[in-house]
Amino acid sequence: MDAVLSAENLVKEYASRHLNSAKTSIVAVDQVSLAIQPGARIAIVGASGCGKSTLAACLACLERPTSGIVRFEGRDTTALAERELRIIRPQIQLVFQDPAMAFNPFFTVRDVLDEPWILQKKLDIAAREECAVKVLAQVGLPTNLLERRPRDLSGGQRQRLAIARALALDPKVLIFDEALSALDYSVQAQIANLLLDISDRSVERGTRPAILFITHDLVMASRIADELIVMHGGRIVESGPTQIIVSAAAHAATQALLAGTIWPATISDRGPAI
Amino acid sequence: MESPLEVQELSVRYHTDAGMNVFALTEASLQIAPGEILGVVGESGSGKSTLAMSLLAMTPPNGVINGAVLLRERNLFKLEGKELEAIRGSSISLIFQEPGTALHPTMRVGTQIEEVLRAHSAISKTKRQSEVRSLLNSIFGAVAERIYASYPHQLSGGQRQRIAIAQAIVCKPSLLVADEPTASLDSVTQREILELLKRLQKDRNLAILFITHSLELLQGFADRIAVMYAGRVVELGDARNVLTAPQHPYTRALMNCRPVPNSGASASNDSRIPVIPGDPPDLSLIKRSCAFAPRCPDRMQVCDERVPEFFETGSRTKARCFKFSS
Numbered sequence: 336m337d338a339v340l341s342a343e344n345l346v347k348e349y350a351s352r353h354l355n356s357a358k359t360s361i362v363a364v365d366q367v368s369l370a371i372q373p374g375a376r377i378a379i380v381g382a383s384g385c386g387k388s389t390l391a392a393c394l395a396c397l398e399r400p401t402s403g404i405v406r407f408e409g410r411d412t413t414a415l416a417e418r419e420l421r422i423i424r425p426q427i428q429l430v431f432q433d434p435a436m437a438f439n440p441f442f443t444v445r446d447v448l449d450e451p452w453i454l455q456k457k458l459d460i461a462a463r464e465e466c467a468v469k470v471l472a473q474v475g476l477p478t479n480l481l482e483r484r485p486r487d488l489s490g491g492q493r494q495r496l497a498i499a500r501a502l503a504l505d506p507k508v509l510i511f512d513e514a515l516s517a518l519d520y521s522v523q524a525q526i527a528n529l530l531l532d533i534s535d536r537s538v539e540r541g542t543r544p545a546i547l548f549i550t551h552d553l554v555m556a557s558r559i560a561d562e563l564i565v566m567h568g569g570r571i572v573e574s575g576p577t578q579i580i581v582s583a584a585a586h587a588a589t590q591a592l593l594a595g596t597i598w599p600a601t602i603s604d605r606g607p608a609i
Numbered sequence: 610m611e612s613p614l615e616v617q618e619l620s621v622r623y624h625t626d627a628g629m630n631v632f633a634l635t636e637a638s639l640q641i642a643p644g645e646i647l648g649v650v651g652e653s654g655s656g657k658s659t660l661a662m663s664l665l666a667m668t669p670p671n672g673v674i675n676g677a678v679l680l681r682e683r684n685l686f687k688l689e690g691k692e693l694e695a696i697r698g699s700s701i702s703l704i705f706q707e708p709g710t711a712l713h714p715t716m717r718v719g720t721q722i723e724e725v726l727r728a729h730s731a732i733s734k735t736k737r738q739s740e741v742r743s744l745l746n747s748i749f750g751a752v753a754e755r756i757y758a759s760y761p762h763q764l765s766g767g768q769r770q771r772i773a774i775a776q777a778i779v780c781k782p783s784l785l786v787a788d789e790p791t792a793s794l795d796s797v798t799q800r801e802i803l804e805l806l807k808r809l810q811k812d813r814n815l816a817i818l819f820i821t822h823s824l825e826l827l828q829g830f831a832d833r834i835a836v837m838y839a840g841r842v843v844e845l846g847d848a849r850n851v852l853t854a855p856q857h858p859y860t861r862a863l864m865n866c867r868p869v870p871n872s873g874a875s876a877s878n879d880s881r882i883p884v885i886p887g888d889p890p891d892l893s894l895i896k897r898s899c900a901f902a903p904r905c906p907d908r909m910q911v912c913d914e915r916v917p918e919f920f921e922t923g924s925r926t927k928a929r930c931f932k933f934s935s
Contacts, residue, residue, distance in 0.1 A: 382795040383766060489888075490653060519652035519822055524866040524882040531881060551795035558868040558882060581870045591797045593870070 337409060338370035339507050339545055340394055340427065345403035347389050363389040364400070365569035371508060371547060374540035378548040378560035378577075380592060386569040387549050391510050394547070395427045396420050408507070425455050428501035428544075432513040434493035438485040444496060445481040451503045466503070474499040474529060491522035498529065502544075509533070510547045515555060523555065530559055553592040557581045565589045613783040613816045614641045614664065614701065619676035621659050621668055629893045633659040635840040636676070641784060644814035646806075648831030648848065650824050652863075654889055656840040657820045661788045664818065665697050699729045702777035706789040708769035711776075712761040718772045719745065719757035722779055729780045744775055748805065767798035771805060778809060784816045785809075791826065803830050824864055828852055836860045839890050839900035845919070846926025857928040859885075859901045899929070907932055 347364040364386045371377055379387045392398040393405060396412050405412045407423050415423070431437055438447055448467050452458040458466065471478055474495040485493055494514060501509055511530065515523045534546045548559050556563060556577075563580045565573040567588035573580060584590045621634040634656040641647050651657040662668050664678055666685040677684040680700060685693065697703075705711055713721055719741055726737045745753040748771055761769055770790055777785055787806070791799040807830060809815045819831060827834055827848060834851040836844040836859065844857040855861045865883040887904040890896065899905070902912040911931050920933035 382797045520824075520863060520866045521652060521885045524868070524884045527868075528881045528884065551797075553796070554868055554870045557870045594800070 338406070339373045339408055340547075341368075341370040341406045342390075342394060343368050343404040343406070345390070345393055345405065346401045347386075347393055347398060348401045362569050364393060366403075367566075367569075367571055369564060369571070369574070371545050372540070373507070373545055374534065374538075374543045375545045375562065376534050376548070376560045377546070377562045377564065378550060378556035379564045379566060380550060380553050380556050381566035381588070382551055382592065385566040385588075387566050388512055390566070391429070391512050391547070391549050394508075395429055395510055396424050397429075425451070425504045426506050427508045427510065428504065428506040429510045429512060430494070430497045430501050430514045432517050434490070434497045434517075435485065437497050438493070440485060443482050443484055444476075444488075447485070447496060447500055448503055451500065455504055470499045470502055473502060473533075475525075489522075490518055491525060494518060494522075494526055495529065498526075498533070502533070506544050508547060509544045510549065512549045513551070514548075516550065516552065527555060527559055551592065553581070553589070565592070613643055613680070614818075615679040616640070616660075616664070617677045617679060619660070619663055619678060620674070621656075621663060622673050623669065624671045624673060625893075630673075631892050632840055632895065633672075633892060634663065637837075637842050639835060639842065639845075641816050641818060643783065643816055644810060645833065646810055646817045646819055646831045648827035648834045649818060649820045649837060650822065650827065650834060650863075651820075651837030652822055652889065654839070654892060655837040657837050658788055659840075660837070661703070661786050661818065661820050664784075664786050665701055665703055666693055667697075667703075695729070698725055698777075698782070699780040700782050701784045701786060702780070702782045703786045703788065704770070704773045704777050704790050706792045708766070708773040708790075709761060711773050712769060714761055717758055717760060718764070722772065722776050725776050725779050741775075741779065744779055748775055765798075766794055767801060770794065770798075770802055774802075774805060774809075778813070778815065781813065782815070784818065786818045786820075788820045789822070790819075792822070799826065806830075824852065824860075825867060836863075839896075840892060841900065841929060843901070843930070844922075844926070844928040846922070846928075847924075850923060850926045854923070856922040856926065856933065857901075857930050858905045858907050858932070860928075862904070862906075899931070 345364055345367045346362065348360045348362050350358060350360050352358045367390055379390065381387045389398065393400045396405065400413060412420065412423060445467060448470065449463050452463050452466060467481060468478055476492060476495050476499065480488065488496065515526055518526060530546060534543050548556055550556050560577055563574065563577050564571055565586060565588055573586040573589050580589060584593055616637055616639040619634060619637045623631045623633055625631060637660060649657050649660065666678065668674060674686055678686065680696065712718065722741045723737045726740060742753065742757060745757055749756050756768065764772065791802050794802065806817055810817055821827065831848040833846065834848045835842045836857060838859045844851060844860050851860065855864055862885045866885060868882050885904055890900050897915060899912040899917050902908050905912065909931055917929045917931050919927040919929055922928045922933050
């Protein structure tokens with residue numbers, strides 16, 4: 336099957352200029368190539384400043400790469416005009432770390448969900464109501480939240496709403512940029528399970544969204560993704576099936592991410608799962 | 610050597626505009642020994658930040674306080690403004706999660722550290738500068754001089770947090786309160802910060818109250834751990850015991866939420882991560898029962914009848930759970 340989203344030799348440079356100093360450029364993403372198959376679960380893992388968020392922005396067609404190609408369903412998006420990108424962007428949805436900043440504070444939950452349906456699909460009120468009930472159920476939120484505002488929701492509920500909004504347009508690719516990092520552990524586990532539900536393997540590959548999980552948390556990444564991509568200094572330094580990378584990390588950057596995250600063996604008796 | 614700080618039956622409730630009370634912290638009692646790292650673990654709303662702020666008598670104006678925080682047998686809540694100012698930053702200091710917001714954006718970081726010294730001591734400017742330089746040297750090594758003259762925006766998150774730490778310890782306090790200082794950093798930088806704090810604990814006999822939502826971060830770092838839930842300390846004990854053999858059902862459930870790395874033999878990682886069923890309780894209601902009972906797998910009848918007191922669960926560990934009442 337062809338990749339739904341791919342990058343070939345992607346480079347993104349940012350110009351930077353300090354006071355009284357020459358103009359320099361920072362290479363945030365350096366010669367990155369990757370391919371995301373329909374319905375895949377992939378994680379990009381790396382420390383702060385490794386370029387993983389810039390890569391995500393380029394893949395989502397939010398940033399234009401300095402050089403290289405981003406292909407969505409085979410089409411080179413870097414060659415497309417802004418008008419054509421607007422048709423592609425809704426199919427690649429992003430969920431960010433801080434759901435409190437992702438919403439207009441004056442919008443109700445219903446407004447948040449309605450907006451893409453009005454703008455992109457021109458749905459009428461009855462259809463929107465039906466879709467809202469469906470998508471809220473999908474992310475495990477009660478429908479009585481529809482008239483509430485984001486500030487009335489808990490952190491976990493807000494992140495569920497962000498995921499519901501991302502799912503609203505049936506995207507082909509869902510990018511989660513540190514979407515769990517700001518949440519409590521007990522809530523992280525709930526949202527992680529939600530991601531696994533969204534990319535449920537029992538659903539046919541072509542009809543479930545591919546998941547790109549971007550994080551510095553290698554442990555959580557290993558539970559969600561089948562394939563890990565480790566970035567360091569803007570480059571991919573290691574990639575492959577999750578189990579192989581976790582059990583035999585080859586690159587120092589991967590080993591550094593793994594170190595200190597593993598419970599000692601003495602804790603193996605963790606009691607019954609509840 | 611005397612204990613740098615003692616918290617006695619401390620309760621803090623916030624009076625909201627809507628006329629309600631939020632019981633953020635209930636009857637917390639803790640002692641921090643000199644040079645000890647006490648890890649405080651809890652999730653949002655568990656009262657851990659209220660506890661941190663109380664240790665410097667910095668509770669918001671709508672906070673109603675009962676109990677005491679004792680420093681050298683003086684209750685911080687009974688002190689006047691001037692006396693408190695002398696303590697904050699010199700005897701007890703504080704670092705936060707987001708070091709970027711704690712620093713002045715248009716002041717060189719070296720000068721910002723020096724300001725703390727100026728506020729708390731009468732030494733000359735040259736002396737202050739050399740003291741700050743030697744402190745930065747011990748933290749940053751070769752690049753210390755460049756860091757000294759940098760502005761916060763020129764530094765990475767990890768470097769900024771180290772500056773905040775330098776600011777906090779420049780007056781040689783006996784206790785550092787660290788409220789989630791590594792939460793916004795990646796795991797590699799996190800460990801560098803922990804190593805720095807550990808070094809300070811050893812070199813300066815600095816006691817640290819380290820607040821986090823991550824139990825695993827405390828592994829190999831904390832000496833003792835207090836686990837908080839719904840405003841109460843529910844488990845308290847030796848770090849090793851709490852981490853390897855957690856006793857309170859909440860601590861056990863919290864640990865289970867954290868997945869182990871998936872390196873296992875199974876080809877599929879479709880198995881779901883264990884979660885704690887239900888939601889945290891509403892803190893505006895007074896509980897006459899165990900707050901964790903509705904979510905607890907080991908719930909008994911007595912759990913709904915009264916609040917559990919502390920029971921010994923092993924050597925130097927205790928938990929607020931009726932399971933250990935006999």
